[in-house]
Amino acid sequence: MPMMTRRGLLAAPALLSATPAPAQTSAQSYPERPVRLVVPFPPGGNIDILSRLLAAQLTARLRQPVVVENRAGAGGTMGAEMVANSRPDGHTLMMGSNGSLVGNLLTQANLSYDPFRQLQPIGLCATVALALVVRADHPAQDVQALVAQSRARPGSVTCGSAGIGSSNHLALALFDAASGAGITHVPYRGSGPMLPDLLAGNVTCVMEQISVALPLARESKVRLLAITAEHRTPLAPDLPTLVEAGYAGAVMLSYNGLCAPAGTPEAVVALLSGLLPECLAEPALRERMEQGGVELARPPQTTPAWFAAFLRTDLARTREAVRLAGIKVE
Numbered sequence: 001m002p003m004m005t006r007r008g009l010l011a012a013p014a015l016l017s018a019t020p021a022p023a024q025t026s027a028q029s030y031p032e033r034p035v036r037l038v039v040p041f042p043p044g045g046n047i048d049i050l051s052r053l054l055a056a057q058l059t060a061r062l063r064q065p066v067v068v069e070n071r072a073g074a075g076g077t078m079g080a081e082m083v084a085n086s087r088p089d090g091h092t093l094m095m096g097s098n099g100s101l102v103g104n105l106l107t108q109a110n111l112s113y114d115p116f117r118q119l120q121p122i123g124l125c126a127t128v129a130l131a132l133v134v135r136a137d138h139p140a141q142d143v144q145a146l147v148a149q150s151r152a153r154p155g156s157v158t159c160g161s162a163g164i165g166s167s168n169h170l171a172l173a174l175f176d177a178a179s180g181a182g183i184t185h186v187p188y189r190g191s192g193p194m195l196p197d198l199l200a201g202n203v204t205c206v207m208e209q210i211s212v213a214l215p216l217a218r219e220s221k222v223r224l225l226a227i228t229a230e231h232r233t234p235l236a237p238d239l240p241t242l243v244e245a246g247y248a249g250a251v252m253l254s255y256n257g258l259c260a261p262a263g264t265p266e267a268v269v270a271l272l273s274g275l276l277p278e279c280l281a282e283p284a285l286r287e288r289m290e291q292g293g294v295e296l297a298r299p300p301q302t303t304p305a306w307f308a309a310f311l312r313t314d315l316a317r318t319r320e321a322v323r324l325a326g327i328k329v330e
Contacts, residue, residue: 009286030090030268036066038094040079042072046211046294047256049290051095053288054258057279058272066093078102081296084118089237090272095125096259098167102314106322109329116311122258122269123276123302126294128191129229129253130171130214132159132242133222134205135198143179143225143245146205150181151196158184160194160206168207170321171228171252175207177324178247185325198222203273209254210297211293228252252321257297257307267302276302 035058039051048070055066059234071079080100088090094100101115113119132143140146142169152158161168164187176183188194188204191212198206198301199221207228216222226242227233230251242250256275278285289296300306 008121016248016249021191021289030265031062031064032047033091034067035062035090035094037066037068038072038079038083038092039068040076040094040100041070041071041097042081043070044127046209046274046289046292047095047097047128048255049292050289050294053285054095054125054279055327057285059280061279063159065179075104075108077078077108080104080115080119081113081263082328084115084217086261087132088120088265090260090264090268092261093122093272094119094259096122096257098253098255098318099104099261101257102318103165103167103170105315105325106319107198107329112132115313118262119259120264120269121304121311122298123273123304124151124257124307125276125280125302126289126296127229127253127255128294129210129227129233130168130178130207130238131210132175132205132225133198133208133213134225134283135201135215136220136223138204140225141223143240143242143247146225147179147181150183154182157181158186160188160198160203162194162208163187163189165325165327167252167254168209169325170318171207171250173321173325174252174317175242175247178242183209191229209293211271214293235290235293235295251317253314273302273304 037055038213039048041047051068055068058066071082076097076099080094083094102109105115131188134140140149146157159172161172169185169187172185191208193207193235197203212225213224217224224239226240226245228251229241230243232239232241258272277299287294
């Protein structure tokens, strides 16, 4: 695909609300130089893999290198702050997450950036549902049985998460409030130590990303009882949602989406958003991510307006989960 000319940029449809005036150079042919795609987490995770695959697809279409730069630290804060304060000309982008785009605003005092004022949504790229997981030999065959067990013996059912304030923890808080199960939360320092404890029988269940839990289920080590998405996932179509099981409101997703500094020209945002569907539909990218339990976005999820509305909904949902979890901002 040829580079978009100045005429093409000016003719592109406006998708954004009023923003600060962009730098003059962004009104020229875009991109003028390599584009930096910031990943606010270390290399190796789903967000990093997705970003590198997407960068290759964007490079081929923009005819300028799109280079992934890992800026990890403080739960995504360091990278997000850098992007929020970058020149809004489309040459610095970020692959955001639920933490860097919503969660940090609610769980970190004196956050050094405002994601809703300083970042411009371009489009959702991927979601990963969380799963309620028990050992394969656990007697509960469904969520209702686990809830009944917990109600019968208050405090007897324990559930691990990847830490206080993690998406796992917040998902558990929403589920526990919806079900009235009275499950005891057991926070870990990440999924690494949590899963061995589940397999050893030291916790009854865990909330874990389906991308991690599915391979263990295929090896018959664990049983997945339900997921935290609004709808069933095509990656495991027989697995019900917690909402289907009768626990309305128990919805929590991990997600990634492309963002830019606020004030990035509307036409640049429209161009990048317009490229997302074909990039994410590329067979090698889709196969790699779906094998890992990641569900890729499709239109209209890849549009700025849809993604912005999604973030506002997630802000309200996450605020309620933080309240229910009793997390204090310090």
